[in-house]
Amino acid sequence: MSKENLVLRLNRVSCKGCGICVAFCPTKVLKIVEDNKCKIIDLEKCIKCGQCELRCPDYAIYLEEGTDGK
Amino acid sequence: MSDRSQLVDKYFRVDNLPHIWCPGCSHGIVTRALTKAIDELDLDPDKIVIVSGIGCSSRAAGYLNFNTLHTTHGRAIAYATGIKLANPELHVIVITGDGDASAIGGNHLIHACRRNIDLTVMIFNNNIYGMTGGQYSPTTPHTALGTTAPYGNIDRPFDLVRLVEGAGATYIARGTAYHTLQLTGYMKKAIAHKGLSVVEAISSCPTYYGRKNRIGDAVGMMQWMKDTFVEKRAYDRLDEEKRIGKVPFGEFVNIQAPEYTAVLAEITKRVEGRL
Ligand SMILES: Cc1ncc(C[n+]2csc(CCOP(=O)(O)OP(=O)(O)O)c2C)c(N)n1
Numbered sequence: 001m002s003k004e005n006l007v008l009r010l011n012r013v014s015c016k017g018c019g020i021c022v023a024f025c026p027t028k029v030l031k032i033v034e035d036n037k038c039k040i041i042d043l044e045k046c047i048k049c050g051q052c053e054l055r056c057p058d059y060a061i062y063l064e065e066g067t068d069g070k
Numbered sequence: 071m072s073d074r075s076q077l078v079d080k081y082f083r084v085d086n087l088p089h090i091w092c093p094g095c096s097h098g099i100v101t102r103a104l105t106k107a108i109d110e111l112d113l114d115p116d117k118i119v120i121v122s123g124i125g126c127s128s129r130a131a132g133y134l135n136f137n138t139l140h141t142t143h144g145r146a147i148a149y150a151t152g153i154k155l156a157n158p159e160l161h162v163i164v165i166t167g168d169g170d171a172s173a174i175g176g177n178h179l180i181h182a183c184r185r186n187i188d189l190t191v192m193i194f195n196n197n198i199y200g201m202t203g204g205q206y207s208p209t210t211p212h213t214a215l216g217t218t219a220p221y222g223n224i225d226r227p228f229d230l231v232r233l234v235e236g237a238g239a240t241y242i243a244r245g246t247a248y249h250t251l252q253l254t255g256y257m258k259k260a261i262a263h264k265g266l267s268v269v270e271a272i273s274s275c276p277t278y279y280g281r282k283n284r285i286g287d288a289v290g291m292m293q294w295m296k297d298t299f300v301e302k303r304a305y306d307r308l309d310e311e312k313r314i315g316k317v318p319f320g321e322f323v324n325i326q327a328p329e330y331t332a333v334l335a336e337i338t339k340r341v342e343g344r345l
């Protein structure tokens with residue numbers, strides 16, 4: 001699967017705000033915001049490496065085939 | 071459109087999510103790694119049985135969409151042995167904690183290894199009894215703190231890899247929740263292995279172990295794994311003093327030996343032939 005077709009998805013309902021994805025994202029795409037959950041703050045910088053998905057204990061963040069980036 | 075990945079939709083009982091694990095508990099990471107391993111092996115989900123004991127780690131069985139059995143504390147391997155003997159066609163995977171597997175269940179573990187029965191044992195090792203509030207376990211390091219070791223643990227810990235090697239397991243690997251891709255690789259090989267395989271998956275309990283031992287929160291525990299665990303080949307090249315405080319991960323044993331249910335089938339055939 002080519003990376004061009006992948007988009008980053010975040011399900012904020014599942015997020016428990018542990019911050020692991022934020023800490024280990026190599027390009028600092030993510031941030032824990034006021035409601036203590038993760039937010040995508042800079043999607044442009046996402047290199048689709050999938051590190052966040054691998055280590056999200058709550059299955060809240062993942063890459064999926066698609067284009068809209070929502 | 072679902073709001074979960076295809077992998078999670080396929081292998082999890084999504085109605086039971088979100089799970090009960092604390093924020094940043096690595097058990098969720100290790101459980102996902104297991105589904106990834108199963109997916110990459112392309113196994114028939116109906117042929118997979120997940121058997122767990124009791125503990126936060128053992129709760130994983132309830133979230134997985136296979137044949138699952140959530141049993142009693144320490145006894146998962148005994149139930150799994152029965153299932154495998156009744157139907158050797160099944161892939162029987164045990165999910166157990168360090169307490170479940172090596173304290174109350176220690177005898178089941180070593181004797182299953184000795185028999186080399188074709189089970190895959192995934193030990194989620196977070197160095198503590200998470201579910202009951204942070205009591206020390208047989209893998210809590212010497213001097214580490216637990217609710218039952220407020221002045222530091224006076225016991226010495228088991229090295230699970232060496233324990234199961236001594237007991238006769240024929241595939242043994244150690245991975246960590248931080249080194250997730252490698253962990254998935256070991257899980258794949260363990261499931262495909264014919265015989266008793268053990269994967270020690272280093273997990274983390276930020277709520278009790280991390281907080282008590284000032285290793286930190288969820289992120290701190292992941293950083294600790296990253297800093298502490300070194301791939302075996304790199305570890306072997308380190309000088310003696312550089313090894314202090316480091317723990318190797320990787321594949322430790324991968325050998326073939328007669329498998330218990332196969333030996334039993336053979337002897338049954340031989341004896342039945344005489345009747
Ligand atoms: C026979 C019996 N003894 C004790 C308990 C209490 N108990 C429940 S879980 C547990 C330890 C769990 O630790 P571990 O297996 O390491 O799993 P974790 O919760 O850390 O994932 C204990 C002692 C029990 N449920 N049954």
Ligand code: SF4
Pocket residue numbers: 090091092094095096097126127196200201274275276277278
């Ligand atoms: S108590 Fe520890 S092991 Fe149990 S869910 Fe919380 S972090 Fe995980």
